Amino acid sequence: MGLKKYTIEIAVDFTDEGKHKVIVDAAREAARTLLTTAMMLQEKRPPKIALHSSDFFAGNDELTLDEVQT
Amino acid sequence: MNLKQAKQHLPVLFDARVSVELRSSPGIGKSETIEQLVAELSARDGEEWGFQVLMLATQTPADLLGYMMPETREFNGKQVRVSDWTLPPWMLTRDGRPVTDYRRGILFLDEYGQGDADVKRASAELLLNKRLGPHTLPEGWAVVAASNRDKDRSGVTKSFDFVINRRCEIDIQPDLQAWTEWANTSGVMPLTIAFANQNPHIVFSDTVPEKQGPWCTPRSLVMADRILSRLTTDGELPDASASELIAGVIGQAAVAQYFSFVALEREMPKFEDIVAAPDKVRVPDRPDAQMLVCYNLAHRVEDNTIAPVVQYIDRFPKEFGVTFVKSATQRNYKLITTPAFRKWCSDNSALMAAVR
Numbered sequence: 479m480g481l482k483k484y485t486i487e488i489a490v491d492f493t494d495e496g497k498h499k500v501i502v503d504a505a506r507e508a509a510r511t512l513l514t515t516a517m518m519l520q521e522k523r524p525p526k527i528a529l530h531s532s533d534f535f536a537g538n539d540e541l542t543l544d545e546v547q548t
Numbered sequence: 549m550n551l552k553q554a555k556q557h558l559p560v561l562f563d564a565r566v567s568v569e570l571r572s573s574p575g576i577g578k579s580e581t582i583e584q585l586v587a588e589l590s591a592r593d594g595e596e597w598g599f600q601v602l603m604l605a606t607q608t609p610a611d612l613l614g615y616m617m618p619e620t621r622e623f624n625g626k627q628v629r630v631s632d633w634t635l636p637p638w639m640l641t642r643d644g645r646p647v648t649d650y651r652r653g654i655l656f657l658d659e660y661g662q663g664d665a666d667v668k669r670a671s672a673e674l675l676l677n678k679r680l681g682p683h684t685l686p687e688g689w690a691v692v693a694a695s696n697r698d699k700d701r702s703g704v705t706k707s708f709d710f711v712i713n714r715r716c717e718i719d720i721q722p723d724l725q726a727w728t729e730w731a732n733t734s735g736v737m738p739l740t741i742a743f744a745n746q747n748p749h750i751v752f753s754d755t756v757p758e759k760q761g762p763w764c765t766p767r768s769l770v771m772a773d774r775i776l777s778r779l780t781t782d783g784e785l786p787d788a789s790a791s792e793l794i795a796g797v798i799g800q801a802a803v804a805q806y807f808s809f810v811a812l813e814r815e816m817p818k819f820e821d822i823v824a825a826p827d828k829v830r831v832p833d834r835p836d837a838q839m840l841v842c843y844n845l846a847h848r849v850e851d852n853t854i855a856p857v858v859q860y861i862d863r864f865p866k867e868f869g870v871t872f873v874k875s876a877t878q879r880n881y882k883l884i885t886t887p888a889f890r891k892w893c894s895d896n897s898a899l900m901a902a903v904r
Binding site: 507509510513519 | 553556873874877881884889890893894896897898900901902904
């Protein structure tokens with residue numbers, strides 16, 4: 479077994495932008511926890527993680543794992 | 549590269565039928581690594597790999613070739629006396645079976661660098677063609693040599709260019725992380741692992757000491773660990789003669805540091821007390837003591853004790869929590885699925901994402 483990639487996708491349809499923010503925060507938290515778990519099990523290369531959002535109009539947007547201070 | 553990385557890459561060289569020479573300072577665990585690799589490859593392939601170790605420093609060219617014995621053969625109806633070669637030791641595995649009993653295997657030429665020039669010359673054919681004179685290793689066998697470097701004062705003799713050109717040379721760097729991972733799963737006492745992590749400059753020095761005498765390397769430290777584990781009884785500090793014994797393997801300078809860890813361990817809170825009252829048991833003040841507690845707990849924790857132990861470790865500075873969880877999961881990765889470790893990963897995810 480070697481390098482393997484895992485993808486989690488969720489599609490949501492909200493009109494309220496606040497609800498999208500809730501989902502992004504939850505995705506960030508889940509991604510950080512997943513990364514931490516992988517780091518604790520690390521053997522060779524350190525694990526890498528990426529978080530993206532996309533929609534039909536804006537296209538793909540890479541999100542940081544940190545909370546964005548507003 | 550470090551030994552762990554070398555171990556990961558060696559099977560590729562074996563499949564490519566390229567012989568290997570591992571070179572490093574003495575005592576970093578080359579021989580043990582090859583032995584482990586044989587077991588791992590046997591498990592991977594579901595068939596036993598053959599293994600033979602040949603100390604090249606003790607061989608003569610005749611030992612490598614075997615000896616000529618008088619035999620009789622029939623040619624054109626006439627009995628003719630001929631010379632026939634005996635099977636040399638490297639054509640038998642360590643358990644005494646012929647190498648041909650195994651489809652795959654490793655012939656390990658230990659102390660290769662210390663071999664006489666004539667022996668090195670003779671073994672060149674082994675490194676290139678996996679054969680020597682009339683004897684041939686099976687197709688799936690690999691030849692691995694291990695050496696020290698000229699600067700290690702280990703009696704390494706001259707290398708020949710025609711030999712250098714026949715194998716892949718890998719310089720092995722001492723590596724604390726790789727050693728710790730190995731030690732966590734190889735029965736090394738937590739206090740020895742904590743000592744190495746607190747004193748990498750003593751254990752993983754890349755040079756031999758200026759003045760000859762015993763000195764501390766990963767190998768000699770593991771020897772010290774084995775001696776100490778047989779000398780200590782519960783709660784009792786070994787007497788002064790024990791430190792002299794251990795100085796005989798790791799040297800005077802290292803033994804003083806090592807025994808300060810032994811003394812420290814005797815003052816550590818008991819595992820049973822931590823499990824019974826994780827919020828009340830004292831947390832040591834000194835970082836070396838905290839590290840020692842982390843390795844001790846990582847060594848002993850199981851599914852049924854993990855919750856209180858994580859609760860106790862949460863009272864330590866965060867970096868020791870990371871040391872504890874990493875060390876425990878190296879020993880048993882399934883612990884990461886326990887609710888206590890899942891919660892720890894969630895609680896510390898922001899920190900880990902920041903330090904990655």
